[in-house]
Every structure is written in C-alpha cells, then in structure tokens.
Amino acid sequence: MIEIQNLEFSWPKSTFDLRIDALQISPGEKLAIIGPSGSGKTTLLNLLAGIEIVDRGELKVLDTELAKLGDAQRRNFRVSNIGFVFQQFELLDYLTVKDNIALPFLVNQNLSSEKAHLGSDDAIAKLAESMGIGDKLRRHPQKLSQGEKQRVAICRALVASPKLILADEPTGNLDPANKHRTLDLLFEQAAANNQTLIVVTHDMSIIDGFDRTIDFSQYHANSAAEASA
Numbered sequence: 001m002i003e004i005q006n007l008e009f010s011w012p013k014s015t016f017d018l019r020i021d022a023l024q025i026s027p028g029e030k031l032a033i034i035g036p037s038g039s040g041k042t043t044l045l046n047l048l049a050g051i052e053i054v055d056r057g058e059l060k061v062l063d064t065e066l067a068k069l070g071d072a073q074r075r076n077f078r079v080s081n082i083g084f085v086f087q088q089f090e091l092l093d094y095l096t097v098k099d100n101i102a103l104p105f106l107v108n109q110n111l112s113s114e115k116a117h118l119g120s121d122d123a124i125a126k127l128a129e130s131m132g133i134g135d136k137l138r139r140h141p142q143k144l145s146q147g148e149k150q151r152v153a154i155c156r157a158l159v160a161s162p163k164l165i166l167a168d169e170p171t172g173n174l175d176p177a178n179k180h181r182t183l184d185l186l187f188e189q190a191a192a193n194n195q196t197l198i199v200v201t202h203d204m205s206i207i208d209g210f211d212r213t214i215d216f217s218q219y220h221a222n223s224a225a226e227a228s229a
C-alpha cells in the first residue's frame, strides 16, 4: 500500500530535515505514529497525501509514485483515494456541516457516480448520527465546539470510504466517551472496508488498538534510521 525508500524532505527556509530510509505500510494496516512535537509526523502525512512532494527518494502510495504526478493528477489521486483528518480540521465556514461532510462528493464528480449511495442524504445523516452530531447537520462550523468540529472532520474523511485514512490527532479535542466512539468508528470502518489507517497521536492510551506503532523520535533532527516493526 505504502512504500518509502530513502525519503528526504525539508521545508523551505527551515533547518528541519526529514529522512526515512525504509518504511512499508501494508493494505489494511492500522498504524499509530507517535513522537515529540516537531519531529515531522504531520509532514509525513502531508507527503503521503501528496500535499507536499519528497525532495529525494521514493514514496509510493497505492503503487503510485506521487512525485511523478502533476499537481492536478495528485489532487485527483488524493480526493479519490485518501480521507484526511487535519489537525486544524480545515472545515469550510460558508458550508453547513452536512455539506462539509459531503465535500468529497461536491469536488469529485467520479465519486458521485461510483459511490453515489455513500453521498446520499440518508448515508450522511447516518454517519453523522454515529458520531453524535446528527442534530448539527444544518449548522455552520463556526457555531460548533472544537470537539464537534473534529467529529465533522472525521465524518468528511470517512464518507467516501477511501482506501487510505490519514488522521492527525483525531481524538485531541474529544472527551473520553467521544474519543472511544471515534476510535471505534475508525477501526470498524477500516476493518469493514480493508482501509489502511494511519493516525498521528500524542495519546498513549489509544495505541494498544493499533497493529503497529512508529516512534518518530528516530527520524528527528536530521537522523536517518530504519523504521522498526
């Protein structure tokens, strides 16, 4: 599913330098990424989503080398195959909660024909209900709490049943009940659809549920190291 060899990436005008010699992530794997603040966890998610491009080395997602795609192809690849829960949610305030959740269908015509049943009003209402925000569908994001916004962002990432789910601190703003509800939903959906799930977290209480944990301190501060299984 994901294959990384000799990856190098640095941000412009920054001394930060991410190097990963080798990392494979299997289809259907549930992977937790932990590590100190600033060690590059979000940067890796951005690279996996094709939002940023490696400087050197190979990064293949679903057998596709993202650096070889043009900007528009990479964007199409992302909206067709990847659900991303951003750390800052990235919800659109001018859209209702329902339309924020339905966004993948609004921006990708292919999804509307291939997976139309998932984008129906009923399917969106059911998904929102399962995350405890079924009564918020007509609201706009600025009227929601942080935890509610986070759950909208999770619904949006899951709605089109993507092959790869990338989630950056998806439980960071949630109370214990909603934290467990969210993890249950992520794990249930991933298992039912054989989705690969990669979650960045600082919450050590949730990592037992994952197949594998990678500690990013090994990649920190220009160090090159093998990922350990």
Ligand SMILES: Nc1ncnc2c1ncn2[C@@H]1O[C@H](COP(=O)(O)OP(=O)(O)OP(=O)(O)O)[C@@H](O)[C@H]1O
Pocket (backbone or CB within 6 Å): 011, 012, 014, 016, 035, 036, 037, 038, 039, 040, 041, 042, 043, 044
């Ligand atoms: N857009 C950017 N431009 C320049 N530097 C950036 C950018 N985004 C992140 N960085 C730098 O890259 C390094 C890694 O950041 P990143 O957000 O990947 O870390 P992280 O491990 O996810 O941290 P946290 O746990 O705090 O979210 C940091 O030094 C950060 O300042």
